[in-house]
Amino acid sequence: MTGTTAATGSTVLAVRELSKTFPGQRALDRVGLELRAGEVHALLGENGCGKSTLIKCLAGFYQPDAGAAIEIDGRPLAVPHTTTAAAEHGLVFVHQDLGLIPSLSVAENFAVSRRYGTRALGRIDWSAVRAAAARELTALGHPELSVDTAVGRLPVASQTIVAIARALAGAERGARVLVLDEPTAALPEAEAERLFAAVRQVTAQGVAVLYVSHKLEEILRIADRATVLRDGRRVDTVQVPGLGVEDLVRLIVGRGVASVRREHAVPRLAGERLLDVQHLTGRRLRDISFQVRRGEIVGIAGMLGSGRSELARLLFGAQSPAGGEIRMRGTRVALGSPRDAVRQRIALIPEDRRREGGVLEMDVAKNLTLPSIRRFWRRARLAAAAERSTVSRLIDDYHVSPASPTRSFKNLSGGNQQKVVIAKWLDTKPDLLIFDEPVQGVDVGARAEIFRLVHEAAAGGAGVLLISSETDEMLQLADRVLILRGGRLIQEVDPATTTAHEVTHLMHFDAEHDLGSEQELPR
Structure with a gap:
């Protein structure tokens, strides 16, 4: 979708001299940004570079420092607004959290943000509520989504489409800029394609899309231009067509990032x-039957809903x-x-770090x-000095x-x-x-660092289960990969002789053929 519209579109959003200072930290330093009608404009940078702060300043959650200017058309x-x-x-x-209410229907989620239409005597006009939601979804190119379905029962890709349609419907004078913050963070590649189609539908209507993602391959597929932030400053704005992943990496971190690979020739057992x-x-x-040995990384590949996160919960005692x-x-x-799992020296880095990985209101030191x-x-007292020393080391x-050990985790x-x-x-x-999903919503530099930690944990003698939608990286790291589909382990593959495309095909294979295609896993 790259190219022509962005080259000729008028300026929709102009940001100039935008700074934001927190106590002890300048998060943004005179940032400028310009979006054109009908373009997808990527906002890139490492975690902590200022992307989220910029978005919150645009949204009115944060008040920028004096001197900033923002124009729409x-x-x-x-400023502030x-x-x-x-x-x-x-x-x-x-x-990223979408802001939807899982227990309510699609139509009700639309109505909550726009107020319920009423008839005489204050009764809700449910037919009008459903019709309005259906119109918005059809305009976005997804008339097949039932407005009567509870949002929590929809695949994540469909939930994201509902959130986009609801956001567009909520713009009183018509949407001019749509900001998508990590919209595919929890989506496998195949499901992300549905989201890309929705984004194309939006830009075809002349809306500018500000797109935040750490998945550089999808930036190359969908973005017209990209603005890169580093340490709160704008590094550059570039045309995306013609660039490669390594070009974006160098812009983001200022250098190349080496990938982490394992030598699969090392005896697995x-x-x-x-x-x-x-x-x-x-x-x-x-x-489900399988084994993990010391020093081994076993990958688990599967679509959302395949049971991969349930497997993690069962092994960590979070589900019976x-x-x-x-x-x-x-x-x-x-x-x-x-607690039983911890006593067995089992640790889980969960998919949802904010809800399950850390305590939001505690500081870094207490979380660590x-x-x-x-x-x-x-002797019944906390050895504060020893704790501080450990925190500093970590x-x-x-x-x-x-x-800062006193900074809030949230x-x-x-x-x-x-x-x-x-x-x-x-x-x-x-x-x-x-x-x-250890690198979900994580920038390219931190991704390499986290995968290095996975490698080092196995090298130190731990057994590792790696559940990830990042198929390429999983094949680079894992000694073997188990394919999970429809709640069953259907095949084990050798990363040295298997491509990411083949893994994706196995993950998506028609579920009605599962029983006939199962292969006996090594015992």
Whole structure:
């Protein structure tokens, strides 16, 4: 979709001299940005570079420093302004959490943001509510989505489309700029294609799209231009067509980033058998059996809804199994709670770091020492000096930025939140590490660093389960990959002889053929 419209489109959004200062930190420093009608404009940069701060300033959540100017179609938007004023000027936002209510229907989610239409005596006009939602979805190119379906029952790609349609419908004078913040962070590649089609539909109507993503391959596919931020400053604005991933990496981090690869020639079964799962069954999972050995990275590939995150919860004691058994070091274990799992030296870096990985209101120091707090108790008192020393070491070793132990976890960028979650668990010296989407919403530099930590954990003798939608990286890192589909493990593949395309095909294979195509996994 790159190219022609952006070259001729008029300026829709102009940002000049935008700065934002927090106590002890200048998050944005005189940033300028210009969006044109009908273009997809990528906003790129490492975690903590100022992308989220810029978006929040545009949305009216943050008040910029004095001297900033924002214009929509040549009309000044008051600085500071409210979220209501932003919407009135045609600025609409779809944030990473989408802001939808899972228990309500699609139509009800539309109505909540626009107020319910009523008939006489104040009764809700449900037919009008449903018709309005259906019109918006049809305009976005998705008439097949049922407005009566509960949002929580929709695939994530469909939920994202609903959020975009709702945001566009909420612009009182018509949307002029749509801001998408990590819209594909939780989407496998095939499901992301539906989102790209919706974005093309939006730009065809002359709306400018500001697109934030750490997935550089999709930036090359969908963006016309890109603005790169580094340390709160604008580095450059470039035309995307003709660039490659390495070009974007150098713009973002100022240098190339080496990929982490494992030598698959190393004998896989050199370590002792650590984890032995036999006939494990859950709500979605059915009759799962596999093993993990010390020093081995086992990848788990599957679509959303395949049961991959349920597998992580079962192995961490966060969900009770319906059947089967789990053995650690040859001994059957009952994992009735995460505490049981921690006692077995099992650690989980969960998919949702904000809700499950850290405590948002606690500071970095408390988050880092939470799983190992007993180590710092001496005669019924907390050894504060020992705790501070450990916190300082972990912040340095894992490059947490800003390097402030008193900073609130919720105020860290996504990549630095992930570093804190990984650091606190690796510091417990686990035998089995479960990584569930470890680089979701993480910038290119932090991704390489996190994958290096995965590699080092295995090199240190831990067994690693790597659940990831990043198929290319999984094939580079894993010793073997198990394909999960429809709640079943249907095949094991060798990363040395398997392509990402082949893995994707196996993940998507028609579910009605599952039973006939299952292959016996090595025992």
